[in-house]
Amino acid sequence: MSEVVRDAPTSAGIPRRFEDSSMSLVVGARTYNQDHVARKYSKGHRRVSVYVAWTYPGEANRDITELDNRFSTMTEVRRVLWPSYEAPEWSDPMRFQQGIGGSLELFFWAWVRFQRVVTEATGYLVPVFQRIDQAGFRLPLDERVLGDTDTLFVFGLDHTVTEQEAAPEEIEAVRQFLTREGTCLLIGPHHDVGASEDMKTRVMEYAHHGDALVPRQQRFGRYTRSLMNGLGVPVENRWGLRPAVVKGTDRIAPLTIARDLDRRGWLAGVSTFNFHMHLPHYAVTTNDTKMIHVLARQPIELSKPHPFTEAGNREFNAMLWMPPSGNRAGDILVVDSTVFSTLFGVDQSLEQFWRNIATAM
Numbered sequence: 001m002s003e004v005v006r007d008a009p010t011s012a013g014i015p016r017r018f019e020d021s022s023m024s025l026v027v028g029a030r031t032y033n034q035d036h037v038a039r040k041y042s043k044g045h046r047r048v049s050v051y052v053a054w055t056y057p058g059e060a061n062r063d064i065t066e067l068d069n070r071f072s073t074m075t076e077v078r079r080v081l082w083p084s085y086e087a088p089e090w091s092d093p094m095r096f097q098q099g100i101g102g103s104l105e106l107f108f109w110a111w112v113r114f115q116r117v118v119t120e121a122t123g124y125l126v127p128v129f130q131r132i133d134q135a136g137f138r139l140p141l142d143e144r145v146l147g148d149t150d151t152l153f154v155f156g157l158d159h160t161v162t163e164q165e166a167a168p169e170e171i172e173a174v175r176q177f178l179t180r181e182g183t184c185l186l187i188g189p190h191h192d193v194g195a196s197e198d199m200k201t202r203v204m205e206y207a208h209h210g211d212a213l214v215p216r217q218q219r220f221g222r223y224t225r226s227l228m229n230g231l232g233v234p235v236e237n238r239w240g241l242r243p244a245v246v247k248g249t250d251r252i253a254p255l256t257i258a259r260d261l262d263r264r265g266w267l268a269g270v271s272t273f274n275f276h277m278h279l280p281h282y283a284v285t286t287n288d289t290k291m292i293h294v295l296a297r298q299p300i301e302l303s304k305p306h307p308f309t310e311a312g313n314r315e316f317n318a319m320l321w322m323p324p325s326g327n328r329a330g331d332i333l334v335v336d337s338t339v340f341s342t343l344f345g346v347d348q349s350l351e352q353f354w355r356n357i358a359t360a361m
Contacts, residue, residue, distance in 0.1 A: 074102025156189035156224030171230030182328030188337035189221030240278030
């Protein structure tokens with residue numbers, strides 16, 4: 001699995017990152033296996049949707065004898081992070097999946113708080129769609145997702161080897177979605193670790209981020225890359241870089257924010273995202289500075305070398321914005337999907353960022 005934050009369990013045996021969404025704190029009955037009911041438009045209230053661009057069966061059924069390009073099994077997570085996941089909620093195979101599927105379910109747990117914060121801010125529930133879900137239902141990115149959505153998050157957590165790509169009709173559907181006034185597309189391709197064929201480079205990358213749960217090669221985001229290419233978004237997700245922390249603490253170092261470029265206030269009241277051991281650098285592939293703006297850069301941990309820092313870089317691009325242009329009336333943002341998960345910590349700054357994205361008009 002890519003990255004799970006290390007924390008001690010609560011007295012109830014539940015990792016602290018899940019404390020507000022634990023099974024023991026569920027208020028309403030959970031449902032499954034039904035069609036999405038479209039949300040009616042209400043002026044001044046944004047409808048937010050999440051589209052996870054993976055094939056759940058394709059990820060869950062990866063050969064666990066393969067070393068690279070797969071998520072960890074839940075057993076591997078428990079071993080590396082012992083004793084954080086030794087409560088029965090996670091360790092009992094009669095209650096929680098112990099294969100790769102269990103690790104995938106941790107993502108859903110960790111999106112709950114984001115969904116709740118956005119629901120409180122907008123008044124609408126936040127549906128989470130999957131390209132191919134647990135039961136094998138395939139859902140391309142089309143009007144069924146886009147029709148009742150104002151802000152769409154596309155999480156690029158698909159391993160490249162699963163060959164998920166945006167079809168021409170999906171790209172066109174998103175392009176039409178963005179012609180609607182007030183829409184916003186947030187694309188979150190995850191890291192690209194081990195892209196080099198040079199084994200020494202992969203060793204350096206692994207030693208830099210230091211996460212035992214990440215294989216020497218773990219390449220994500222074929223779907224989001226194809227979507228960005230189709231929409232003309234000049235960005236590539238590269239590397240997996242460890243953020244710097246505030247000296248003498250384990251708190252992530254503040255972002256370097258271009259406040260003068262943040263005309264929409266996406267980052268108003270925001271100073272940090274959450275700490276994650278390997279975050280992508282969003283490389284801008286155009287020289288047109290008016291087309292796309294780098295709004296936030298993250299300082300990099302420099303105690304262990306990395307090819308990116310050895311090239312002279314001290315920060316990586318963490319958030320980009322493409323303002324409306326031409327026929328495109330909507331905004332496009334590029335931010336890593338981990339920023340919307342509590343697997344990697346959450347604080348007031350992060351929740352403020354979620355609210356900013358959810359309520360920007």
